[in-house]
Amino acid sequence: MSHQLPAHQLPEHPDWLWRTPDPKRSYDVIIVGAGGHGLATAYYLARNHGITNVAVLERGWLAGGNMARNTTIIRSNYLCEESAALYEHALKLWEVLPQELEYDFLFSQRGVLNLAHTLQDVREGTRRVNANRLGGVDAEWLDTDQVRAFCPIVNTSPDLRYPVLGATLQPRAGIAKHDHVAWALARRADEYGVDLIQGCEVTGFLRDGDRVTGVRTNRGPISAGRVALAAAGHSSVLADLAGLRLPVQSHPLQALVSELLEPVHPTVVMSNHVHVYVSQAHKGELVMGAGVDSYNGYGQRGSFHMIEHQMAAALELFPIFARAHVLRTWGGIVDVTPDASPIIGPTPIGNLYLNCGWGTGGFKATPASGWVYAHTIATGEPHPLAAPFGLERFTTGALIDEHGAAAVAH
Amino acid sequence: MLLIACPWCGEREELEFHYGGQAHVGYPANPEGLTDSEWAEYLFVRDNPKGLFAERWSHAAGCRRWFNLIRHTVTHQILAVQSNRPVAAGQPKPVIP
Numbered sequence: 001m002s003h004q005l006p007a008h009q010l011p012e013h014p015d016w017l018w019r020t021p022d023p024k025r026s027y028d029v030i031i032v033g034a035g036g037h038g039l040a041t042a043y044y045l046a047r048n049h050g051i052t053n054v055a056v057l058e059r060g061w062l063a064g065g066n067m068a069r070n071t072t073i074i075r076s077n078y079l080c081e082e083s084a085a086l087y088e089h090a091l092k093l094w095e096v097l098p099q100e101l102e103y104d105f106l107f108s109q110r111g112v113l114n115l116a117h118t119l120q121d122v123r124e125g126t127r128r129v130n131a132n133r134l135g136g137v138d139a140e141w142l143d144t145d146q147v148r149a150f151c152p153i154v155n156t157s158p159d160l161r162y163p164v165l166g167a168t169l170q171p172r173a174g175i176a177k178h179d180h181v182a183w184a185l186a187r188r189a190d191e192y193g194v195d196l197i198q199g200c201e202v203t204g205f206l207r208d209g210d211r212v213t214g215v216r217t218n219r220g221p222i223s224a225g226r227v228a229l230a231a232a233g234h235s236s237v238l239a240d241l242a243g244l245r246l247p248v249q250s251h252p253l254q255a256l257v258s259e260l261l262e263p264v265h266p267t268v269v270m271s272n273h274v275h276v277y278v279s280q281a282h283k284g285e286l287v288m289g290a291g292v293d294s295y296n297g298y299g300q301r302g303s304f305h306m307i308e309h310q311m312a313a314a315l316e317l318f319p320i321f322a323r324a325h326v327l328r329t330w331g332g333i334v335d336v337t338p339d340a341s342p343i344i345g346p347t348p349i350g351n352l353y354l355n356c357g358w359g360t361g362g363f364k365a366t367p368a369s370g371w372v373y374a375h376t377i378a379t380g381e382p383h384p385l386a387a388p389f390g391l392e393r394f395t396t397g398a399l400i401d402e403h404g405a406a407a408v409a410h
Numbered sequence: 411m412l413l414i415a416c417p418w419c420g421e422r423e424e425l426e427f428h429y430g431g432q433a434h435v436g437y438p439a440n441p442e443g444l445t446d447s448e449w450a451e452y453l454f455v456r457d458n459p460k461g462l463f464a465e466r467w468s469h470a471a472g473c474r475r476w477f478n479l480i481r482h483t484v485t486h487q488i489l490a491v492q493s494n495r496p497v498a499a500g501q502p503k504p505v506i507p
Contacts (some may be wrong), residue, residue, distance in 0.1 A: 236458035247454035249431070250483075294429035295412075298460045299484045303411045305425055338454045395450040 017183050018062075018190035023197050023222050027055045029377055030215055030224035032202050032238060034058035036067040036178070036363060037355060038230035039185040039196075040370020041377070046192035048371070049378035054194045055224075057217060059201040063182030066232055066332040066362065071255050071277060071289040073268055074364040075112045075173035076137050079128050082388040082400050083341060084135045089385055090368030091172060097367055103184035105177045106282050110267045112173035113142070113151060115317070117162035117273040125168045132170070140169045151267050153320050160316060162274050175268060175279050178363060185370075205242045211350025212242065228353040228377050233298065233333025235356035242349055246356065247338055247394050251292035252302035252331040253360050256310075258324040260284035269317065276313035286324060288314050292334060292360060301331040334359050339399040344373055345382045345390040353377050354391060412486060416469045417477050417493040430466030432456040433478040460484060 029045060031038045034056045045051040058064075074094055076087035098104050116122045125141065132139035147167045148156045156164045186196055197219075206214035206221060214223035231238050233250045265280035278288050290310035293302035307329055315322055337343060337357035342365070344355050355373045358365060372383035382390060393399055412424035438444055438452055457463065463483050468476045479491045 234460070237460050245451070245455050246458070247450070247456075249456060249458050250460075295481075295483075296431075296458060296463060296465070297483050297486070299486060303424055305411055394454045395446045397446075 017187040018196050021195045021197065023055060023057075023195065023200060023217070023219055026214075026223040027195070028053040028225045029228060030054070030222060030226070031056045031228045031230055032215070033065075033230040033232065034062045034186070034196055034198065035065050035230065035232060036063065036182055036185070036366040037232070037358070037369045037373070039063070039182055039189060040366050041228060041230060041355070041373045042189040042194045042196075042370075043185045043192070044367075044370045044374035045378060046189060046194060048374055051374075051378055052193040054189075055222065056189070056194060056196050057200045057202055057215070057222075058196070058198045061198050062186055062196060063179055066253075066334065067178055067182050069255070069330045069332055070178055070363045071279065071287050072175045072178050072281070072363060073112065073173070073270070073277065073279065074107070074176060075170050075268075076364075077112070077114070077128060077132050077139055077168060077170045077173065078402060079131055080341075080400050080402055081131075081135055083402055084132060084137050086368055086372070086385050086389070087365060088135070088137050089371065090365045093367035093371065094176065095172075097181075097184070101184040101188050103180065103187070105180035105184055107174065107176040108282070109172050109174040110279075111150070111169055111171045112268040112270060113147065113154075113167040113169055115147070115154075115164050115269065115271040115273070116166045116168075117164065117271065119165075121273055122165050125166065129168050138170055138172050140171070142167045142169050151265075151269060153264055153318055154269060155317055155319055162316070164317075173268065175281070177282065181366065202238060202241070205352070210348075212352045224351075226351045226353060226377055228355065228373065230355050230373070232356065232358065232362065233335050235335050235354070237298075239354070242347075242352060244347055244349060244352075246343070246354075246391075248335045248343070248357050249296055250298055250333050250335055251295070252297045252299065253289070253292045253334045254302040254306050254329060254331045255287065255289035256307060256329040257281070257285035257287050257327050258321070259327045261286065261324060264320060265318075271313065271317060274313040274316060276310040276317070278314055278318065285327065286321060289360075292336065293331075297331075298333055299331070300333060334362075336360070338394070340402040341400040342369070342389055343391050344369070344386040345376055346380070347391060412481075412488070414467060414479070414488065415491050416472060416475075417491055418475060419469060419472045422469070422472060426469060426471035428468040428470040430468060430476065433464040433466045462489065 076091040078084045116125045129139040204216035268279040270277040336359040343357040372386035375383035480489045
């Protein structure tokens with residue numbers, strides 16, 4: 001039996017955080033993809049460069065892809081200098097964004113431990129700590145007793161198959177509430193005049209010779225001075241429409257959460273060797289992730305043995321989780337490059353810009369990705385922090401090889 | 411979990427297999443004549459379709475032989491399995507249905 005209220009008796013809908021405009025015929029900049037990176041790009045185009053005649057086109061709904069489901073870990077303890085500089089810029093922006101955006105998105109600098117289980121892990125970890133310190137990134141080496149003191153629920157018994165021999169700690173690292181981050185950026189971009197247009201799928205590009213002049217969409221053609229792709233796992237599909245082949249493969253990346261539990265986990269723990277990473281959300285879910293499924297896929301689901309494997313690793317490290325239940329698993333589509341580093345910059349096609357290839361680690365980079373991409377779009381030149389990440393590195397050979405160097409396998 | 415029909419051993423769980431990426435990528439016939447961008451294409455660029463994909467698998471925990479199959483990258487449906495006969499340079503690649 002229905003108990004619906006007559007419409008006039010329903011409570012007022014709270015104010016929307018952004019408008020729902022119809023697309024205009026023309027913009028200075030069109031950003032394709034209203035995920036975290038697209039929204040951050042729109043925000044910094046307006047804030048840093050005064051460019052506000054901007055549309056962000058989104059095939060689905062705002063921040064409904066990997067921004068809606070990820071493990072929310074934020075850190076900058078990458079080995080390669082170029083990566084550490086970029087992710088450290090992101091971390092510094094995370095530290096000011098809640099105030100700047102006037103939105104408390106629960107950024108919590110609870111630290112990240114990267115566990116070492118073998119002598120090789122110990123060598124890699126201490127090397128990365130030293131590299132990070134030289135690069136201005138906070139990093140410490142903890143021995144087994146210090147790991148136990150920092151995170152008492154980690155099993156530090158020497159009887160483990162892969163005992164915890166130590167860990168790197170980045171104290172300023174942490175987590176944030178991912179969808180609130182998107183909403184905070186969207187609200188402020190909208191206030192600057194950016195049109196956030198959902199349900200608007202790009203189906204092709206308007207061309208004039210070797211440059212793009214706009215996009216075709218399911219809501220008609222829209223012309224643009226510059227078109228900037230920020231489509232994560234679907235970057236190859238979009239680039240194909242422009243006749244551009246990318247060194248990117250799309251894979252499912254799975255993760256899971258438990259039911260809500262009392263706060264038991266004080267930090268973020270990552271283990272490359274047994275391959276799991278675990279934190280606890282503010283609401284209480286244990287949040288766990290691991291690596292990508294091996295095969296290419298766009299189906300937003302992966303194979304269950306990946307979940308079993310990461311659960312086995314999690315239980316070995318955290319016996320206290322043995323009675324927890326899996327509440328939900330999911331798979332997002334991540335765009336992985338041959339060197340596990342992103343691609344940011346111009347393309348061989350005029351007025352077409354590219355930001356993709358963040359693979360499994362895009363969330364943490366959200367503000368810096370937007371910052372450097374906005375600079376690149378506004379000036380036509382790569383931001384100094386983004387310059388090493390251009391598409392041309394695959395031709396010059398100047399790769400930024402983060403496979404296995406980035407403190408977790410990809 | 412994919413259920414994959416090895417051409418020699420029959421249907422086995424995905425766990426027994428190793429993924430090899432895009433099929434029919436031949437070694438350059440004239441390697442010393444390649445430009446840097448042609449090398450980049452050969453080394454780093456592969457098809458990444460949302461749809462049917464011809465790809466390589468190895469039955470790593472079984473007969474250890476390589477073979478090709480055609481799989482849909484959204485539905486994971488496997489449409490065809492072929493034992494592995496590399497396509498010679500200059501020969502047409504098998505047509506994806």
